[in-house]
Amino acid sequence: MKNITRSNLTDTVKSSFSNIDDERLKHLVNRLVHHLHAFATETKLTHDEWREGIAFMHRAAEISDASRSEFTLMSDVLGLSSLVDLMAARPGATEGSVLGPFHTRGSPWVGNGANLVRDNAGEVVLLQGRVTDIEGKPLANATIDFWQNADNGMYWQMDDSQPQDNLRCQIKVDADGHFELATIRPRPYLVPTDGPVGELLRVSHRDAWRPAHFHIIVEAPGYRSLITEVFDDADPWVEKDAVFGVRASLVRPFTPTTDEATAKRLGLPAHYLKVDLPIALARAD
Numbered sequence: 128m129k130n131i132t133r134s135n136l137t138d139t140v141k142s143s144f145s146n147i148d149d150e151r152l153k154h155l156v157n158r159l160v161h162h163l164h165a166f167a168t169e170t171k172l173t174h175d176e177w178r179e180g181i182a183f184m185h186r187a188a189e190i191s192d193a194s195r196s197e198f199t200l201m202s203d204v205l206g207l208s209s210l211v212d213l214m215a216a217r218p219g220a221t222e223g224s225v226l227g228p229f230h231t232r233g234s235p236w237v238g239n240g241a242n243l244v245r246d247n248a249g250e251v252v253l254l255q256g257r258v259t260d261i262e263g264k265p266l267a268n269a270t271i272d273f274w275q276n277a278d279n280g281m282y283w284q285m286d287d288s289q290p291q292d293n294l295r296c297q298i299k300v301d302a303d304g305h306f307e308l309a310t311i312r313p314r315p316y317l318v319p320t321d322g323p324v325g326e327l328l329r330v331s332h333r334d335a336w337r338p339a340h341f342h343i344i345v346e347a348p349g350y351r352s353l354i355t356e357v358f359d360d361a362d363p364w365v366e367k368d369a370v371f372g373v374r375a376s377l378v379r380p381f382t383p384t385t386d387e388a389t390a391k392r393l394g395l396p397a398h399y400l401k402v403d404l405p406i407a408l409a410r411a412d
Contacts, residue, residue: 144160145157187323190322193231194229197228212224217261225356227342230344234274234295241308241309243308247293247311250399254273255308259407259408260410263407266408269406270346274295274296274342283295312339333369338359338365338373353406360380382400
Protein backbone atom coordinates (compact mmCIF):
# COMPACT_ATOMS: atom_id res chain seq x y z
CA MET A 128 0.00 0.00 0.00
CA LYS A 129 2.90 2.37 -0.72
CA ASN A 130 1.20 3.95 -3.71
CA ILE A 131 -2.40 4.76 -2.80
CA THR A 132 -4.13 6.67 -5.60
CA ARG A 133 -7.66 7.81 -6.26
CA SER A 134 -8.12 4.94 -8.72
CA ASN A 135 -7.01 2.15 -6.36
CA LEU A 136 -8.07 3.47 -2.94
CA THR A 137 -11.59 1.97 -2.83
CA ASP A 138 -10.49 -1.51 -3.88
CA THR A 139 -7.56 -1.37 -1.47
CA VAL A 140 -9.81 -0.47 1.45
CA LYS A 141 -12.29 -3.22 0.55
CA SER A 142 -9.46 -5.72 0.32
CA SER A 143 -8.26 -4.75 3.81
CA PHE A 144 -11.49 -6.20 5.22
CA SER A 145 -11.37 -9.41 3.20
CA ASN A 146 -10.24 -11.55 6.16
CA ILE A 147 -13.43 -11.03 8.16
CA ASP A 148 -14.55 -14.56 9.09
CA ASP A 149 -18.29 -13.96 9.06
CA GLU A 150 -19.31 -13.95 5.39
CA ARG A 151 -22.39 -11.78 5.87
CA LEU A 152 -20.47 -9.20 7.89
CA LYS A 153 -17.68 -9.21 5.29
CA HIS A 154 -20.24 -8.56 2.55
CA LEU A 155 -21.87 -5.71 4.51
CA VAL A 156 -18.55 -3.99 5.21
CA ASN A 157 -17.47 -4.41 1.58
CA ARG A 158 -20.65 -2.80 0.26
CA LEU A 159 -20.53 -0.07 2.90
CA VAL A 160 -17.05 0.95 1.79
CA HIS A 161 -18.08 0.75 -1.87
CA HIS A 162 -21.16 2.97 -1.53
CA LEU A 163 -19.54 5.36 0.97
CA HIS A 164 -16.70 6.02 -1.43
CA ALA A 165 -19.16 6.27 -4.33
CA PHE A 166 -21.16 8.88 -2.40
CA ALA A 167 -18.06 10.98 -1.74
CA THR A 168 -16.99 10.70 -5.36
CA GLU A 169 -20.39 11.48 -6.85
CA THR A 170 -20.94 14.53 -4.63
CA LYS A 171 -17.32 15.70 -4.79
CA LEU A 172 -17.31 15.86 -0.99
CA THR A 173 -15.14 18.69 0.36
CA HIS A 174 -13.02 18.75 3.51
CA ASP A 175 -15.42 21.21 5.15
CA GLU A 176 -18.42 19.02 4.34
CA TRP A 177 -16.62 15.91 5.58
CA ARG A 178 -15.75 17.64 8.88
CA GLU A 179 -19.34 18.85 9.31
CA GLY A 180 -20.62 15.32 8.70
CA ILE A 181 -18.30 13.96 11.40
CA ALA A 182 -19.39 16.75 13.78
CA PHE A 183 -23.05 15.92 13.04
CA MET A 184 -22.48 12.33 14.17
CA HIS A 185 -20.60 13.51 17.26
CA ARG A 186 -23.59 15.66 18.22
CA ALA A 187 -25.90 12.66 17.71
CA ALA A 188 -23.73 10.57 20.04
CA GLU A 189 -23.59 13.30 22.69
CA ILE A 190 -27.37 13.64 22.93
CA SER A 191 -28.05 9.88 22.96
CA ASP A 192 -28.38 7.90 26.16
CA ALA A 193 -29.98 4.71 27.48
CA SER A 194 -33.51 6.02 26.89
CA ARG A 195 -33.03 8.07 23.72
CA SER A 196 -31.25 7.12 20.50
CA GLU A 197 -30.60 10.04 18.15
CA PHE A 198 -29.15 7.56 15.65
CA THR A 199 -32.46 5.65 15.56
CA LEU A 200 -34.27 8.95 14.99
CA MET A 201 -31.80 9.78 12.21
CA SER A 202 -32.51 6.41 10.58
CA ASP A 203 -36.24 7.12 10.89
CA VAL A 204 -36.31 10.57 9.27
CA LEU A 205 -34.02 9.37 6.46
CA GLY A 206 -36.48 6.56 5.70
CA LEU A 207 -33.91 3.83 6.37
CA SER A 208 -35.91 2.31 9.21
CA SER A 209 -38.99 2.02 7.03
CA LEU A 210 -37.00 0.60 4.13
CA VAL A 211 -35.61 -2.19 6.33
CA ASP A 212 -39.12 -2.87 7.66
CA LEU A 213 -40.62 -3.07 4.18
CA MET A 214 -37.86 -5.34 2.88
CA ALA A 215 -38.41 -7.67 5.83
CA ALA A 216 -42.17 -8.04 5.18
CA ARG A 217 -43.55 -11.56 4.66
CA PRO A 218 -46.78 -12.35 2.78
CA GLY A 219 -49.69 -12.83 5.16
CA ALA A 220 -47.90 -11.43 8.20
CA THR A 221 -48.78 -8.19 9.96
CA GLU A 222 -46.73 -5.32 8.55
CA GLY A 223 -43.91 -3.84 10.57
CA SER A 224 -43.20 -0.21 11.31
CA VAL A 225 -40.47 1.83 12.95
CA LEU A 226 -39.15 1.14 16.44
CA GLY A 227 -38.73 4.81 17.29
CA PRO A 228 -36.16 6.38 19.63
CA PHE A 229 -38.03 5.84 22.92
CA HIS A 230 -38.21 2.07 23.26
CA THR A 231 -36.44 0.56 26.27
CA ARG A 232 -36.25 -3.11 27.12
CA GLY A 233 -37.43 -4.24 30.53
CA SER A 234 -40.87 -2.68 30.80
CA PRO A 235 -42.87 -4.13 33.73
CA TRP A 236 -44.80 -7.35 33.20
CA VAL A 237 -48.53 -7.02 33.84
CA GLY A 238 -51.43 -9.44 33.61
CA ASN A 239 -53.40 -9.86 30.40
CA GLY A 240 -56.27 -7.38 30.65
CA ALA A 241 -54.26 -4.85 32.67
CA ASN A 242 -55.37 -1.25 32.98
CA LEU A 243 -52.59 1.30 32.33
CA VAL A 244 -54.82 4.37 32.59
CA ARG A 245 -54.13 5.11 36.26
CA ASP A 246 -53.79 8.89 36.71
CA ASN A 247 -53.36 9.64 33.01
CA ALA A 248 -55.68 12.14 31.36
CA GLY A 249 -57.21 11.25 28.02
CA GLU A 250 -59.88 9.10 26.40
CA VAL A 251 -59.88 5.50 27.59
CA VAL A 252 -59.10 2.90 24.92
CA LEU A 253 -59.45 -0.87 25.06
CA LEU A 254 -56.92 -2.53 22.76
CA GLN A 255 -57.89 -6.11 21.92
CA GLY A 256 -56.30 -8.61 19.58
CA ARG A 257 -55.20 -12.15 18.88
CA VAL A 258 -51.76 -13.39 17.89
CA THR A 259 -51.69 -16.19 15.31
CA ASP A 260 -49.46 -17.55 12.60
CA ILE A 261 -50.27 -16.65 8.99
CA GLU A 262 -52.62 -19.66 8.75
CA GLY A 263 -54.64 -18.46 11.76
CA LYS A 264 -53.25 -20.88 14.36
CA PRO A 265 -53.11 -19.17 17.79
CA LEU A 266 -49.65 -18.64 19.28
CA ALA A 267 -50.12 -19.30 22.98
CA ASN A 268 -46.50 -18.44 23.85
CA ALA A 269 -46.56 -14.97 22.29
CA THR A 270 -45.64 -11.88 24.28
CA ILE A 271 -46.50 -8.22 23.76
CA ASP A 272 -44.17 -5.30 24.52
CA PHE A 273 -46.30 -2.13 24.47
CA TRP A 274 -45.53 1.58 24.83
CA GLN A 275 -47.08 4.94 23.91
CA ASN A 276 -47.08 8.63 24.76
CA ALA A 277 -49.25 10.43 27.28
CA ASP A 278 -52.11 12.84 26.59
CA ASN A 279 -49.63 15.74 26.42
CA GLY A 280 -47.90 13.99 23.50
CA MET A 281 -44.79 13.14 25.50
CA TYR A 282 -43.16 9.84 26.43
CA TRP A 283 -42.03 9.42 30.02
CA GLN A 284 -38.39 9.92 28.97
CA MET A 285 -39.32 13.43 27.75
CA ASP A 286 -41.44 14.48 30.72
CA ASP A 287 -40.22 14.61 34.32
CA SER A 288 -43.81 14.79 35.58
CA GLN A 289 -44.52 11.24 34.42
CA PRO A 290 -43.47 8.20 36.43
CA GLN A 291 -40.89 5.91 34.90
CA ASP A 292 -42.46 3.31 32.57
CA ASN A 293 -45.71 5.26 32.33
CA LEU A 294 -48.03 3.76 29.68
CA ARG A 295 -45.77 0.85 28.85
CA CYS A 296 -45.75 -2.81 29.80
CA GLN A 297 -45.21 -6.38 28.70
CA ILE A 298 -47.97 -9.01 28.70
CA LYS A 299 -48.40 -12.66 27.76
CA VAL A 300 -51.29 -13.73 25.54
CA ASP A 301 -53.76 -16.38 26.72
CA ALA A 302 -53.94 -19.99 25.51
CA ASP A 303 -55.93 -18.91 22.43
CA GLY A 304 -53.57 -16.07 21.55
CA HIS A 305 -55.88 -13.32 22.80
CA PHE A 306 -54.72 -10.18 24.58
CA GLU A 307 -56.38 -7.03 25.86
CA LEU A 308 -55.09 -3.88 27.43
CA ALA A 309 -56.80 -0.74 28.71
CA THR A 310 -54.93 2.49 28.06
CA ILE A 311 -55.55 6.01 26.72
CA ARG A 312 -55.83 7.41 23.24
CA PRO A 313 -52.35 8.32 21.98
CA ARG A 314 -51.62 11.81 20.71
CA PRO A 315 -49.73 13.15 17.69
CA TYR A 316 -46.40 14.62 18.64
CA LEU A 317 -43.26 16.28 17.34
CA VAL A 318 -40.19 14.09 17.09
CA PRO A 319 -37.34 15.56 19.15
CA THR A 320 -35.85 18.54 17.38
CA ASP A 321 -33.33 19.64 20.01
CA GLY A 322 -30.53 17.58 18.46
CA PRO A 323 -28.80 17.25 15.09
CA VAL A 324 -31.81 15.49 13.52
CA GLY A 325 -33.84 18.59 14.33
CA GLU A 326 -31.19 20.66 12.52
CA LEU A 327 -31.65 18.45 9.45
CA LEU A 328 -35.44 18.80 9.55
CA ARG A 329 -35.27 22.58 9.90
CA VAL A 330 -32.83 23.07 7.04
CA SER A 331 -35.12 20.85 4.93
CA HIS A 332 -38.26 22.82 5.93
CA ARG A 333 -39.85 19.48 6.88
CA ASP A 334 -42.64 18.87 9.38
CA ALA A 335 -41.56 16.99 12.49
CA TRP A 336 -45.01 15.60 13.38
CA ARG A 337 -45.86 11.96 13.91
CA PRO A 338 -49.48 10.74 13.87
CA ALA A 339 -50.94 9.28 17.06
CA HIS A 340 -49.96 5.64 17.50
CA PHE A 341 -49.30 2.73 19.81
CA HIS A 342 -45.95 0.92 19.63
CA ILE A 343 -45.95 -2.88 19.85
CA ILE A 344 -43.33 -5.62 19.68
CA VAL A 345 -44.74 -9.14 19.35
CA GLU A 346 -42.53 -12.19 19.86
CA ALA A 347 -43.13 -15.94 19.87
CA PRO A 348 -40.63 -18.84 19.81
CA GLY A 349 -39.95 -20.01 16.26
CA TYR A 350 -41.48 -16.90 14.65
CA ARG A 351 -40.13 -13.65 13.29
CA SER A 352 -40.36 -10.85 15.83
CA LEU A 353 -42.73 -8.07 14.82
CA ILE A 354 -41.98 -4.42 15.55
CA THR A 355 -44.96 -2.34 14.53
CA GLU A 356 -47.28 0.57 15.28
CA VAL A 357 -51.06 1.06 15.40
CA PHE A 358 -52.31 4.39 14.05
CA ASP A 359 -55.46 6.36 14.82
CA ASP A 360 -57.49 6.72 11.63
CA ALA A 361 -58.89 10.06 12.83
CA ASP A 362 -55.44 11.67 12.95
CA PRO A 363 -54.68 13.94 9.95
CA TRP A 364 -50.93 13.31 10.28
CA VAL A 365 -51.33 9.74 8.99
CA GLU A 366 -50.99 11.39 5.58
CA LYS A 367 -47.67 13.05 6.44
CA ASP A 368 -45.63 11.07 8.96
CA ALA A 369 -42.17 12.55 9.64
CA VAL A 370 -40.61 9.06 9.79
CA PHE A 371 -42.56 7.34 6.99
CA GLY A 372 -43.95 4.66 9.32
CA VAL A 373 -47.63 4.59 8.32
CA ARG A 374 -48.96 1.51 6.51
CA ALA A 375 -52.61 1.38 5.44
CA SER A 376 -53.11 -1.95 7.21
CA LEU A 377 -51.94 -0.44 10.52
CA VAL A 378 -54.42 2.47 10.51
CA ARG A 379 -57.28 1.37 12.76
CA PRO A 380 -60.62 2.88 13.80
CA PHE A 381 -60.99 3.92 17.45
CA THR A 382 -64.63 2.84 17.82
CA PRO A 383 -66.89 4.35 20.52
CA THR A 384 -68.13 1.43 22.60
CA THR A 385 -70.51 0.73 25.48
CA ASP A 386 -70.19 -2.71 27.05
CA GLU A 387 -71.21 -2.79 30.70
CA ALA A 388 -69.77 -6.24 31.45
CA THR A 389 -66.38 -5.49 29.88
CA ALA A 390 -66.24 -2.05 31.50
CA LYS A 391 -66.91 -3.56 34.93
CA ARG A 392 -64.41 -6.40 34.43
CA LEU A 393 -61.56 -4.10 33.40
CA GLY A 394 -62.44 -1.01 35.43
CA LEU A 395 -63.34 1.13 32.42
CA PRO A 396 -65.81 4.01 32.19
CA ALA A 397 -69.22 3.22 30.72
CA HIS A 398 -68.22 4.79 27.40
CA TYR A 399 -64.81 4.02 25.95
CA LEU A 400 -63.04 3.51 22.63
CA LYS A 401 -62.14 0.08 21.28
CA VAL A 402 -59.37 -0.88 18.85
CA ASP A 403 -59.23 -4.36 17.33
CA LEU A 404 -55.77 -5.57 16.38
CA PRO A 405 -55.34 -9.03 14.88
CA ILE A 406 -51.65 -9.93 14.59
CA ALA A 407 -50.16 -12.63 12.35
CA LEU A 408 -46.52 -13.70 12.66
CA ALA A 409 -44.44 -15.40 9.99
CA ARG A 410 -42.21 -18.32 10.86
CA ALA A 411 -38.55 -17.57 11.41
CA ASP A 412 -36.40 -18.02 8.32
